[in-house]
Structure formats: structure tokens, C-alpha cells
Amino acid sequence: NAGVTQTPKFQVLKTGQSMTLQCAQDMNHEYMSWYRQDPGMGLRLIHYSVGAGITDQGEVPNGYNVSRSTTEDFPLRLLSAAPSQTSVYFCASSPDGLGTGSYNEQFFGPGTRLTVL
Amino acid sequence: AQSVTQLGSHVSVSEGALVLLRCNYSSSVPPYLFWYVQYPNQGLQLLLKYTTGATLVKGINGFEAEFKKSETSFHLTKPSAHMSDAAEYFCAVSVRGSARQLTFGSGTQLTVLP
Numbered sequence: 548n549a550g551v552t553q554t555p556k557f558q559v560l561k562t563g564q565s566m567t568l569q570c571a572q573d574m575n576h577e578y579m580s581w582y583r584q585d586p587g588m589g590l591r592l593i594h595y596s597v598g599a600g601i602t603d604q605g606e607v608p609n610g611y612n613v614s615r616s617t618t619e620d621f622p623l624r625l626l627s628a629a630p631s632q633t634s635v636y637f638c639a640s641s642p643d644g645l646g647t648g649s650y651n652e653q654f655f656g657p658g659t660r661l662t663v664l
Numbered sequence: 665a666q667s668v669t670q671l672g673s674h675v676s677v678s679e680g681a682l683v684l685l686r687c688n689y690s691s692s693v694p695p696y697l698f699w700y701v702q703y704p705n706q707g708l709q710l711l712l713k714y715t716t717g718a719t720l721v722k723g724i725n726g727f728e729a730e731f732k733k734s735e736t737s738f739h740l741t742k743p744s745a746h747m748s749d750a751a752e753y754f755c756a757v758s759v760r761g762s763a764r765q766l767t768f769g770s771g772t773q774l775t776v777l778p
Contacts, residue, residue: 551707580765587673589754589768590708605765637707639766653766655700655707 548573551656553638559662560628568623568659570638576654578641579621583607583634584658590637596621628663635660666691666757670769678777683727683742685772687755690736697738698756698766699729708754714738725749750776 554569572579580595592605596615610632612624621640625632638656671686689695696715700708712723719731725748729740738755755769 582768587770589668589770590766591768592765595765639708652710652713655709657707 550574551638551640551654553636553656553659555659556657557660559664560625561664562629564628566625566628568625568636568638568661570621570623570656571619572621572638572640572654573619574640574642574654575618576640576642577618578643578653579615580605580639580653581611581613581621581623582637582639583632584637585634593623593636625661630663633661633663666695666759666767668755668757668767668769670755670772672772673770674773674775676775676777677745679747680744683740683745683749683774685740685753685755685774687729687738687740687769688736689738689755689757691757691759693759696758697729697731698758699723699727699738699740700754700756700768702752702754702771704751711740711753745774745776747776747778750774 551572577598581593582590584590591607593611594613596602599615599618602613636659639653641653667690669688698713699711701711702708711727712721714721714731722728727742729738731738752771752773754771756766758766
């Protein structure tokens with residue numbers, strides 16, 4: 548298994564441009580999520596999905612859209628990039644979507660480093 | 665809602681010395697607690713976790729942590745630091761029924777001095 552993969556690894560955008568960060572997992576996990584990592588702030592949840600067709604907002608959703616048309620893929624869209632979105636973005640997945648069973652580990656991708664000029 | 669506080673954004677220890685990274689949490693329901701490690705330019709890797717049962721949990725690379733409900737703490741320790749332990753460490757909390765949402769602390773950068 549490749550686990551959780553993210554593309555691209557690095558990206559530079561100009562203010563106002565749009566782009567999609569890709570995330571895929573081959574473990575048939577129900578739960579997928581996107582975090583952003585900023586210095587001194589840890590990781591903050593942007594959006595998450597408990598299964599195909601179901602998404603919800605996390606702590607910092609403004610400026611980002613997501614969709615979950617398949618179990619494997621969970622792309623993150625920046626509609627109009629802003630310098631405040633300069634960050635490292637991590638995708639994660641876990642087997643149990645609703646979190647009502649015993650705990651299952653979350654697996655993280657390698658991250659996408661995004662710079663918005 | 666749950667929250668995590670990591671005391672000390674930077675910790676330096678000498679090689680062979682005790683490593684102690686502090687984490688306190690806030691949760692209105694019994695929590696799940698985790699420590700993740702991030703090496704430079706890499707993703708997060710799970711070190712150890714507490715879900716239920718034994719309050720002293722052992723993880724990879726010789727690390728362990730103890731869940732203390734009365735102190736709302738989950739400090740990470742390692743008896744003898746190695747140069748390869750230099751990394752950023754994150755404490756995180758989740759609760760049953762929260763759809764696996766993790767709330768992270770702000771992280772502690774561990775430096776190991778020769």
C-alpha cells in the first residue's frame with residue numbers, strides 16, 4: 548500500500564489564483580481530513596469527511612472547499628489564494644469514519660508546502 | 665470542546681539525558697490522547713496513544729507517556745535522549761464520537777546536544 552499520498556509537494560501561487568491540492572489513500576479508510584500547519588500553532592483542522600459524499604467544516608474552513616466523490620480521494624480547493632494561506636497542508640485518513648468505535652490511528656500524508664505571493 | 669497545551673515550544677537536552685515534554689489537555693468527556701513526531705520536511709508519525717486501560721503507555725523509539733486524569737496531563741518521556749530524537753513533537757486529543765477529529769497542541773521542538 549502507498550498509504551496517504553499528496554500532490555504536489557511544493558507549490559507557489561500568486562494572490563487570487565486557484566488550485567487544488569490532491570490527497571489519495573489506498574487503505575479503504577472512511578475518514579479523511581485536511582490540516583494546515585503554521586509555526587507555533589500546531590495543526591488546525593480545515594475540513595473533514597466521514598465517508599464518500601459527506602463533508603464538514605473544521606476549525607479554519609474559510610477560503611477552502613472540499614468534496615468526496617470516492618472513498619479514495621479528498622481534494623482541497625483554494626478558490627482565490629491569499630498570502631494568509633501560505634502554509635504546509637497535511638491530509639490524513641482513518642478507518643472509522645464516525646469515531647464511535649474503538650480508536651483507530653490516523654495516517655498522515657507527507658504534506659504540501661504552499662506559498663502564496 | 666477539547667484543547668491541548670504544550671508547555672515549552674523549545675526544549676534542549678544533552679545526549680543521554682532524560683527527555684520530558686509536557687502536555688496538558690482539557691476535555692469534558694474521557695479523551696483519547698496521542699503524541700506525534702515530525703522529522704524535518706516529513707509528515708506526522710504516531711509515537712504512542714492512550715485510549716483506555718493502562719495509563720502508562722509505551723511507544724516507538726523508547727518513548728512512553730502516562731495519562732494522569734487528576735492532573736489532566738499526558739507528558740512524554742524517554743530515559744536517554746539520542747541525537748536521532750531531534751524533531752518536533754505534537755500532543756493531540758480526540759474524543760469518542762467526534763468523527764476522529766484531532767485537536768493538536770502547538771508543538772515542542774526538541775534539540776539534542778552532543
